[in-house]
Amino acid sequence: MAEQEEETKNKVSASKKFTVSNRGAVFAVFQSEKGFKLLGILDVQNTLCARDAILHGAGGSVTAGLLHFLVTSRVRRSCHVGFAGFMLTTLGSWFYCRLNNAKLRVQQRMIQDGIKNKIVYEGTVLDPTQKHGVQTPSGPS
Amino acid sequence: MAHPAQVGFQDATSPLMEELLYFHDHALMIVFLISVMVLYIIVCMITTNLSDKLILDSQEIETIWTVLPAITLILIALPSLRILYLMDEINDPHLTIKAMGHQWYWSYEYTDYEDLGFDSYMIPTQDLTPGQFRLLEADHRMVIPVESPIRVLISAEDVLHSWAVPTLGIKMDAVPGRLNQTAFIAARPGVFYGQCSEICGANHSFMPIVIEAVPLNHFESWTALMLEEA
Numbered sequence: 001m002a003e004q005e006e007e008t009k010n011k012v013s014a015s016k017k018f019t020v021s022n023r024g025a026v027f028a029v030f031q032s033e034k035g036f037k038l039l040g041i042l043d044v045q046n047t048l049c050a051r052d053a054i055l056h057g058a059g060g061s062v063t064a065g066l067l068h069f070l071v072t073s074r075v076r077r078s079c080h081v082g083f084a085g086f087m088l089t090t091l092g093s094w095f096y097c098r099l100n101n102a103k104l105r106v107q108q109r110m111i112q113d114g115i116k117n118k119i120v121y122e123g124t125v126l127d128p129t130q131k132h133g134v135q136t137p138s139g140p141s
Numbered sequence: 142m143a144h145p146a147q148v149g150f151q152d153a154t155s156p157l158m159e160e161l162l163y164f165h166d167h168a169l170m171i172v173f174l175i176s177v178m179v180l181y182i183i184v185c186m187i188t189t190n191l192s193d194k195l196i197l198d199s200q201e202i203e204t205i206w207t208v209l210p211a212i213t214l215i216l217i218a219l220p221s222l223r224i225l226y227l228m229d230e231i232n233d234p235h236l237t238i239k240a241m242g243h244q245w246y247w248s249y250e251y252t253d254y255e256d257l258g259f260d261s262y263m264i265p266t267q268d269l270t271p272g273q274f275r276l277l278e279a280d281h282r283m284v285i286p287v288e289s290p291i292r293v294l295i296s297a298e299d300v301l302h303s304w305a306v307p308t309l310g311i312k313m314d315a316v317p318g319r320l321n322q323t324a325f326i327a328a329r330p331g332v333f334y335g336q337c338s339e340i341c342g343a344n345h346s347f348m349p350i351v352i353e354a355v356p357l358n359h360f361e362s363w364t365a366l367m368l369e370e371a
Contacts, residue, residue, distance in 0.1 A: 098167065
């Protein structure tokens with residue numbers, strides 16, 4: 001009993017561990033056995049499409065900001081452009097990924113229902129794979 | 142069930158809860174992006190050298206910060222309303238169970254085919270066997286067949302209660318004199334826990350809900366056994 005309590009306490013304390021970034025502000029919260037949460041709210045590892053969206057956003061941000069700076073040599077404006085690029089790329093990647101995933105889930109449900117219906121109706125009158133009008137022999141001729 | 146120090150949702154057992162998790166991720170991403178934008182604006186305002194005390198209005202920025210929030214709200218509202226109406230659909234349930242709230246236990250009635258009813262009391266902490274969960278286990282579980290649409294009619298005998306099972310995405314008030322209806326499908330077998338979610342007296346925290354989803358043949362065996370014991 002005492003050993004079980006110790007194990008439970010260790011698990012609770014492990015799940016509450018977090019590290020603070022070097023700048024002293026908590027921008028990212030690590031939780032062992034759980035995902036990496038951006039700003040402490042968005043679990044990037046365990047949320048579908050989140051990791052890809054953030055990475056695409058970061059890439060889009062750097063690309064847009066850098067290109068703008070190379071063309072205009074304006075630092076502050078380039079930062080603004082980079083930020084706008086981050087927002088638009090993240091949103092675009094997020095919606096694109098989620099839309100495709102939603103279509104996949106619909107297909108998955110249709111396939112599941114189809115398999116279930118096949119099992120239920122196989123061999124019955126309602127079986128669509130059975131040829132209609134075929135008469136079974138009544139007995140030895 | 143929840144694990145210690147859990148903050149997020151439990152894994153979904155019903156298709157409805159899957160949709161709710163999906164919508165939650167969608168809303169959270171929007172919230173995250175708004176938070177990032179606000180953070181960036183704060184940093185820009187702190188680090189700017191510009192200060193114009195004579196700005197009275199600006200039609201462009203006013204238009205932007207009216208239209209963008211409206212679009213954001215529409216993006217959140219449309220999937221939200223879709224799920225809201227999805228939750229009210231009752232599609233030909235295979236089984237109807239009545240869940241009645243009492244002080245301080247739940248009773249379940251399976252009256253579709255036979256007259257089966259039983260009470261579900263919490264197992265006290267001192268009576269738990271190793272491996273059982275404190276304040277969550279009940280002496281009689283509500284057993285249901287897996288992958289079958291189930292309708293639950295919820296009411297109460299005395300005061301307000303609330304029948305909630307997080308993994309199924311269900312929470313419905315048990316109101317005396319009123320019959321509330323909800324429906325769900327358990328997509329996978331297992332044992333699912335919930336707790337009373339409306340303050341109902343001294344032992345409000347000690348009347349859990351335990352649902353056990355089993356294959357249909359096991360469910361039929363269980364009902365036969367319960368009828369024999371009754």
